[in-house]
Amino acid sequence: MNKKYGLLISCAAILFCVFLSPVSANSLGLIKGVAYSPHMPGEGCTEFGKANYTQDFEGMKQANVNTIRTYDQVPEEILENATKYGIGVIEGIWIVPEGDFSDESFKDECKTHIKEIIDRDKDKPCIKGWCIGNELDEGNVRYVGIEETEKFLEELYDYAKSLDSNSSHFVTHANWPPLDDLDLSFFDVISFNIFSYWPPKVANRGYYNYTRDLREKYPEKPLLVTEFGYSTSPVGPGNGGYGGNSEEEQAKLLKNCWExxxxxxxxxxIVFEWNDEWWKNECYGVDKNTHNPDDPEEWFGMIAIEGTEDDYTVRKKRAYYMVQEIFGTEDFENVRDWNTDMGSQDGGEAYVRINQDSGWSGQALKGEHKTTTPGSWWCVFKTLNQNWSGWTRINFYYKEALGSGD
Structure with missing residues (x-):
């Protein structure tokens, strides 16, 4: 190996170790996920068995999905398929959103459920992390109190961590915009379900701006969007709203959100969701037997379910092919920073910049940037399966190649 490039690699590796060693977004990679609740017609929210898991995971793999999110414990057959197809699992642990978070007996019930799931699945190779609870009831949180709710969630976080010593597994909670005033910085990953059309604070601020605000609120922690999506219900406002979107609109809007x-x-x-769910929102009633045209909750899937309870078919919507496209794009593409002068950036992301003549352009170097110095061309590379957000930017100049640098 050429001496100067060997030195460059060594220095870059040292910098990575120094600046990027804590558990962070770097260790997670870029999560390209789907919410997976494979409840077919006639099945309620706790019933499984009709879905063809192998077919589903083959479809996910072809769509470049690398992670699924579940909402509670799932059959082990699902985890076996995830392992077989190399797809990670963020396993949900359901917490009653309207529970009394200050009540010790309720806490004990939650801990019992947490232990049941973690003890069964913590050694399964597909597990990426645990998601404790989803969208706590806002009215209930206001009644119990912000501080009491935070203490409740932190206690459950600590308990989950005590059960699973695998440092590569993270623990999170799927929060949502109505409760973005909760301080959940103790979780390993900050997670939010974010839909562009609701509530008004998101719709008015704009999807990118709201999400970026959250990113800046928690600069030391990875931010994961645990739900984003659009319903194709026949009845609804359409135009990117809650239901009534065409399949073409759904696909385009998913792309916009992902970018x-x-x-x-x-x-x-995490795209919400893999397949349409007929049971919503009546887990144990007769709603699971029909696909209601005026219930947007039943039509979020990338996979359409059509027919009747006893005779139904599955079909890939346009959204499936769009997800396949956007998840297949290299991480460095469609990022605004590539089109700006790197010398004027404020930081917040870690980059290594080296001379284009290094000869690596067919391997690690991604993108080309002309600095303000006439005739000086740079390449920027970002390790494909990493996300350096939240770390101080590294400006790395190779002195010998340029004759100057820092």
Whole structure:
């Protein structure tokens, strides 16, 4: 190996070790996920068995999905398929959103459920992390109190960590905009379900701006968007709203959200969701037997489910092919920073900049940038499966190649 390039690699490696060693977004990679609740017609929210898991995971793999999110414990067959197809799992641990978070008996019930799931699945190779709870009830949180709710969630976080010593597994909670005033910085990963059309604070601020605000609120922690999506229900406002979107609109809007998620510096996002769910929102009633045209909740899937309870088919919507496209794009593409003068950046992301003549352009170097210095061309590279958001930027100049630098 040429001596000067060997030195460059060594120095870059040292910098990475020094600046990027803590558990962070770097260790997660860019999460390209889908929410997976494979409840077929006739199945409620706790019933499994009709779905073809192998077919689903083959489809996910082809769509470049690398992670699924579940909402509670799932059959082990699902985890076996995830392992087989190399897809990570963020396993949900359901917490009653309207529970009394200050009540010790309720806490004990939550801990019992946490232990049941973690003890069964912590050694399964597909597990990436645990998501404790989803969208706590806002009214209930206001009644119990912000501080009491934070203490409740932190206690559950500490308990989950005590059960799983695997440092590569993270623990998070899927929060949502109505409760963005909760301080959940104790979690390993900050997670939010963010939909562009609701609530008004998101719609008015704009998807990118709101997501970026969250990223800046938690600069030391990875930010994961645990739900984003659009419903194709026949009845609804359409135009990017809650339901009534065409399948073409759904696909285009998912792409827009994904680009905003990446540009905002998130560690990834999870499309809501893989398949339409007929049961919503009546887990144990007869709603699971029909696909209601006026219920947007039943039509978020990338996979359409059509027919009747006893005779149904599955079909890939346009959204499936769009997700396949955007998840197949290298991480460095569609990022706004590539089109700006790197010399004027404020930091917040770690880059290594080296001379284009290094000869690596067919391997690690991604993108080309002309500095303000006439005739000086630079390349910027970003390790493909990493996300450096939240770290101080590294400006690395190779002195011998340029004759100057720092």
């Amino acid at each position: 905003d998620i990446v540009n905002a510096g998130c560690t990834g996002g």
